[in-house]
Each structure stands twice: as structure tokens, then as C-alpha cells.
Amino acid sequence: MARAIMLQGTGSDVGKTVLVAGLCRAARKRGMKVRPFKPQNMSNNAAVANIPGDKLGGEIGRAQWLQAIACGVAPSIHMNPVLLKPQTDIGVQVVVQGKVFGEARARDYQALKARLMDTVLDSWAKVGEGADLVIVEGAGSPAEINLRSRDIANMGFATRANVPVILVGDIDRGGVIASVAGTHLILPEEDRRMIAGYLINKFRGDVSLFDDGLKAIESFTGWRCFGVVPWLKAAARLPSEDSVVLERLASGEKRALKVAVPMLSRIANFDDLDPLKAEPQVEVVFVPPGQHLPEDAGLVVIPGSKSTICDLLRFRENGWDRDLLAHRKRGGHVVGICGGFQMLGRVVRDPDGIEGSVTETEGLGLLDVETVMEPEKTVRNVSARSVQFDLPLEGYEIHLGRTTGPDTLRPSAVINGADDGAVSADGKVSGTYLHGLFSADAFRAKLLENLGVKGGGIDYRAEVERALDEIAAELETHLDCDAIFGLAR
Structure with missing residues (x-):
């Protein structure tokens, strides 16, 4: 198996997708063969990944498609073995290894998840073939302890695959000290041991003003901090992942x-x-x-x-x-x-x-x-x-x-x-x-x-590549990437 690390968030929309993409690009620039993996994703923004021997293809989350670009490799159905596509307020279409598996109400899916772990681990093994490093993205939060017994997306996966975890906290939404310390407090000891440290994302302004915050988190948790990531402006030039961002897209700057x-x-x-x-x-x-x-x-x-x-x-x-x-x-x-x-x-x-x-x-x-x-x-x-x-x-x-x-x-x-x-x-x-x-x-x-409108037609793909390079450079500057990549096992 390839060495691996996993990013999990204190909640949804803390920026895990962009961080994983940026770390993938940073590892690639260091000469590593790197791959992305997300055991379970929920999004109606899907991409097509070709299936060997199949004239058609399979569906994966758009986020893993972007992360594959960051790695410089073709997307694979195994990078996101379980994709949930919401159809109603309480029901989803379940896509497993690229193919529609069926439909399930939220309560029924909780029972189904236990049957999907073997499939997730099968894809996990395939993604790691020939790779130096796999960077895994969690879903939601490990603090959802009410769902822990059947979890395949966060600590359920990390403990089964023995992958060390870095916890991501979003300072932009407020309450980041409580969210990191609270996650430490409520996790069972088996899960807490998987977390090697944390990082703070989406910081605006003078980072030294948060020095006391970092000391507080350390005193509550004992976890090391891998760095504080500033607000990544280049992330706005990356493809949108899922509907969580829609509320921020409701208006734009007046143009031609x-x-x-x-x-x-x-x-x-x-x-x-x-x-x-x-x-x-x-x-x-x-x-x-x-x-x-x-x-x-x-x-x-x-x-x-x-x-x-x-x-x-x-x-x-x-x-x-x-x-x-x-x-x-x-x-x-x-x-x-x-x-x-x-x-x-x-x-x-x-x-x-x-x-x-x-x-x-x-x-x-x-x-x-x-x-x-x-x-x-x-x-x-x-x-x-x-x-x-x-x-x-x-x-x-x-x-x-x-x-x-x-x-x-x-x-x-x-x-x-x-x-x-x-x-x-x-x-x-x-x-x-x-x-x-x-x-x-x-x-x-x-x-x-x-x-x-005259003069349109920018090189859009080149813009995405430049954005990934800029994010990778920011992460190399503000995170201890040597320690993060060295953590992988």
C-alpha cells in the first residue's frame, strides 16, 4: 500500500477539497506520484471517470476529478467509490464504484453503509497501486459520533485503513477554538489517537493575532498545529464542488x-x-x-x-x-x-x-x-x-x-x-x-x-492549472509540508 494521510474537518465546508487539491499539487511538484481519495462524497456535481474495459464510464464527485488534475493523472472511479446524489430532502441516489447502486432514504442508507466498507477498501487498495502517497479527504465531520458505528467516510475509514488524520478548522466561520477542542473532547479514544494534529484554514489578516488561540487549542488537546492557511483567493478560480457554495454565488460584479x-x-x-x-x-x-x-x-x-x-x-x-x-x-x-x-x-x-x-x-x-x-x-x-x-x-x-x-x-x-x-x-x-x-x-x-462581447475565450484550463500552482505555493509557505508528508504511513 502507498503511504497516506487524511484531512478531516471539524464540519462541512471547511475547505478540505481545496486543501487536498493543493497538497496533491505540492506533492506532485516535489516529484511524488500522488493520488486523491474520498471514501464517500455527497454532491450532484459529478464527473465522468473511465472504467477499464467499459465503453462508457462511471461517476465520481467533481472534487476528486479536480484533485486528479492536481495530481496530473486521469480520474478513476476508485478515487471516490461511494457518491451520494441527493434527489429529495430525505433520499439519495447511491453510486458505487461509478455505477448506480440504487436509491435510499437517509435512514435506510445508514444501514446500507456497513455493507459498503469492503467496497471502499477495495477501491482504496486500487488507488494506492503504484503511488508514493495518497491524500484522503473526509466528509462532514468525525464529531458526528451519532453516526460513528457505521461510518465509512471519516474515522470509520481511518481506523480500518490505519491512516493518520489532520483535523481542519475553519476560522472564517467563527468558533474555531471550540470546534477543534470540542472534537477532541467528544471523540472516543480509538479515534482521538488517529489525529496527529490540526491546521487552521481561511485566516484573514495578521496571523500573529491568533497566537493565543493556538496556545489555547494546544492546552485543550495536546495536538500540534501544522500551520495556519490564509484565505486562498485562487480557490475562486477552481471548479465549484457542490451546492454548499451556491449561497456565495448569488450575485456578481456588473460587467458587459x-x-x-x-x-x-x-x-x-x-x-x-x-x-x-x-x-x-x-x-x-x-x-x-x-x-x-x-x-x-x-x-x-x-x-x-x-x-x-x-x-x-x-x-x-x-x-x-x-x-x-x-x-x-x-x-x-x-x-x-x-x-x-x-x-x-x-x-x-x-x-x-x-x-x-x-x-x-x-x-x-x-x-x-x-x-x-x-x-x-x-x-x-x-x-x-x-x-x-x-x-x-x-x-x-x-x-x-x-x-x-x-x-x-x-x-x-x-x-x-x-x-x-x-x-x-x-x-x-x-x-x-x-x-x-x-x-x-x-x-x-x-x-x-x-x-x-468581444475579446472572450480565455484559456480556462490553464487558469485552473495556475490556480492549483498558486494554492500549492501558499500551502508550502504557510504549512509544515515536510511534517505533513512525513506523517504519512
């Missing part, structure tokens, strides 16, 4: 083009918008429920959804259907991606009840197509081309359903040699199943030019 994105309740793969956000002249506004789509938006993008019919019903409840029609009357453009494409049609049917109890609902009617949900899920990386601009595209498909109708005779793209999507007669409404649509720099530049 405003792109409005309704925040669907089961929004999925909204990192599709990240390349547009990175464009200096583009303002991407995520519109929360209860607010109108802005009248000055030149483009409305309806993103993917884990539950198309449910989100379509909520779309109407919010009055966004009326806002969208008004946007069209003003001459505005609309793009629907995956579930958003399905919503733009005349009707969405789910005869087998795959998504829930509502088996049919009227669509938004901006494209003359209809969608029927089907049990087989398409999961694959693809090569594609824009029909409108005759330019290469890049991306992947993760979707259920088949869409047909007159407007599909005007496809928006060609994917692996087959027509995909649909375009309205006036060319201002389009839909596609292609995630990653805006990642192709030349296509994005041409699209923006068509919307009145």
Missing part, C-alpha cells in the same frame, strides 16, 4: 454581459458555468428561489438537475417561467443543459416513476421537443462539435431520458458522430445534453461574440 442562472432545488453540475464566470467581461448571477430572473440578463442558462420534473414544478412556483417568457420577448437568449434542456421542451414524461411520484408535467415550451425518462443512464466522456459555429467542444454526458421532436432536426451539437440537442427556429434558444459546453475556449469566445 449578465448571465442569469436559476438556482434549482436539485441543481446538478453547475460548475458548467465556471468558464463563463472566469471571463472578465461576463457577470454570472445565480438567482435564488423567491427572486426574479434579472431583466437585464442577455443570457439565461438553465443548468442540470438531479430531478427534472421536481425542479420544473419549482421553476413555475417561483414564477421563473413568466420571467423566462418575458426574457424571450425582449430578444434574450436561453441555453438549457441536460435537465435544463429537458425542461425547455413541451412535456417531460416519467412513466416508470424513476424520479418520483409525478410521472408527467408540462415543459416550458420554448423548444418543440419532448422527453421520456428511461432507466438506462448515459455516463461517458465525449468528443463533440458545435453545429452553429463549427467548432470543437469538450465535455461529458450524465443523464437519463431520451428527447425527440421537430426542433431536434436543428441539433446544437454533434456528439460522438450523432446529433444532439435542439435549437429554436430563431436560433436564440438551444438545449444540449453536453456538460462542459462552455469549457471549449474557441466556442465560448464565439458564443460571447454572438452575444455582443
Whole structure:
């Protein structure tokens, strides 16, 4: 087995994903063969990882896809063996080693977890093959002791795999001394022994002002501090991981083009918008429920959804259907991606009840197509081309359903040699199943030019690589990386 270390947080959204990505890049720059691993992730932002011998692919969390980039390796389904994709407030779709395993209510999943540990350890062994170091990301917090008996994501995994843990505390949200000391207090001794120390993340200002805080944590816990990480501005240039960040994306800086994105309740793969956000002249506004789509938006993008019919019903409840029609009357453009494409049609049917109890609902009617949900899920990386601009595209498909109708005779793209999507007669409404649509720099530049914005088309992938390099350099400066990497066993 490769040597390994694990980062666990005092709570959710403390910055573990970015820290693991940064440490992966730092280890790679030191010449190590490094891999990421997260036993269990919960997110509707999924990526496609190819499965050896399978013509399609498997799903993993977008975070592990980013961490694989940081390592300079292709993503593997084994980097995130259990992915939970929320479908309702109390239920999830369970993806195991890249494939849909089934659906479970929250209480039922707790019972299922014990059966998944062997699968997690199988993937763990495969990820470590040929690697010098594996950096593991926990999920949630080890302090959730009510879930400890069946845990596979934090201390349950760390104790079984014998991986030392560094605890991450987020000072930006306040109460970091209590959160670190409190975690020490309530952990059982077996789990407490796994923690080699802690680090503080998201510090703003003069770090010396926290010296007494560090002394207090040491007196309560006896744990060593591996460093204090400043607020990492470069993290804003990385792909979004999951819906926890949406509340911070609700508004942007006013620029030449405003792109409005309704925040669907089961929004999925909204990192599709990240390349547009990175464009200096583009303002991407995520519109929360209860607010109108802005009248000055030149483009409305309806993103993917884990539950198309449910989100379509909520779309109407919010009055966004009326806002969208008004946007069209003003001459505005609309793009629907995956579930958003399905919503733009005349009707969405789910005869087998795959998504829930509502088996049919009227669509938004901006494209003359209809969608029927089907049990087989398409999961694959693809090569594609824009029909409108005759330019290469890049991306992947993760979707259920088949869409047909007159407007599909005007496809928006060609994917692996087959027509995909649909375009309205006036060319201002389009839909596609292609995630990653805006990642192709030349296509994005041409699209923006068509919307009145010239000079777009930054090298988005290069921006991500530069951001990872900057974060790695910050971590080398502010953390004792020699001690962290030396801790691995």
C-alpha cells in the first residue's frame, strides 16, 4: 500500500477539497506520484471517470476529478467509490464504484453503509497501486459520533485503513477554538489517537493575532498545529464542488454581459458555468428561489438537475417561467443543459416513476421537443462539435431520458458522430445534453461574440492549472509540508 494521510474537518465546508487539491499539487511538484481519495462524497456535481474495459464510464464527485488534475493523472472511479446524489430532502441516489447502486432514504442508507466498507477498501487498495502517497479527504465531520458505528467516510475509514488524520478548522466561520477542542473532547479514544494534529484554514489578516488561540487549542488537546492557511483567493478560480457554495454565488460584479442562472432545488453540475464566470467581461448571477430572473440578463442558462420534473414544478412556483417568457420577448437568449434542456421542451414524461411520484408535467415550451425518462443512464466522456459555429467542444454526458421532436432536426451539437440537442427556429434558444459546453475556449469566445462581447475565450484550463500552482505555493509557505508528508504511513 502507498503511504497516506487524511484531512478531516471539524464540519462541512471547511475547505478540505481545496486543501487536498493543493497538497496533491505540492506533492506532485516535489516529484511524488500522488493520488486523491474520498471514501464517500455527497454532491450532484459529478464527473465522468473511465472504467477499464467499459465503453462508457462511471461517476465520481467533481472534487476528486479536480484533485486528479492536481495530481496530473486521469480520474478513476476508485478515487471516490461511494457518491451520494441527493434527489429529495430525505433520499439519495447511491453510486458505487461509478455505477448506480440504487436509491435510499437517509435512514435506510445508514444501514446500507456497513455493507459498503469492503467496497471502499477495495477501491482504496486500487488507488494506492503504484503511488508514493495518497491524500484522503473526509466528509462532514468525525464529531458526528451519532453516526460513528457505521461510518465509512471519516474515522470509520481511518481506523480500518490505519491512516493518520489532520483535523481542519475553519476560522472564517467563527468558533474555531471550540470546534477543534470540542472534537477532541467528544471523540472516543480509538479515534482521538488517529489525529496527529490540526491546521487552521481561511485566516484573514495578521496571523500573529491568533497566537493565543493556538496556545489555547494546544492546552485543550495536546495536538500540534501544522500551520495556519490564509484565505486562498485562487480557490475562486477552481471548479465549484457542490451546492454548499451556491449561497456565495448569488450575485456578481456588473460587467458587459449578465448571465442569469436559476438556482434549482436539485441543481446538478453547475460548475458548467465556471468558464463563463472566469471571463472578465461576463457577470454570472445565480438567482435564488423567491427572486426574479434579472431583466437585464442577455443570457439565461438553465443548468442540470438531479430531478427534472421536481425542479420544473419549482421553476413555475417561483414564477421563473413568466420571467423566462418575458426574457424571450425582449430578444434574450436561453441555453438549457441536460435537465435544463429537458425542461425547455413541451412535456417531460416519467412513466416508470424513476424520479418520483409525478410521472408527467408540462415543459416550458420554448423548444418543440419532448422527453421520456428511461432507466438506462448515459455516463461517458465525449468528443463533440458545435453545429452553429463549427467548432470543437469538450465535455461529458450524465443523464437519463431520451428527447425527440421537430426542433431536434436543428441539433446544437454533434456528439460522438450523432446529433444532439435542439435549437429554436430563431436560433436564440438551444438545449444540449453536453456538460462542459462552455469549457471549449474557441466556442465560448464565439458564443460571447454572438452575444455582443468581444475579446472572450480565455484559456480556462490553464487558469485552473495556475490556480492549483498558486494554492500549492501558499500551502508550502504557510504549512509544515515536510511534517505533513512525513506523517504519512
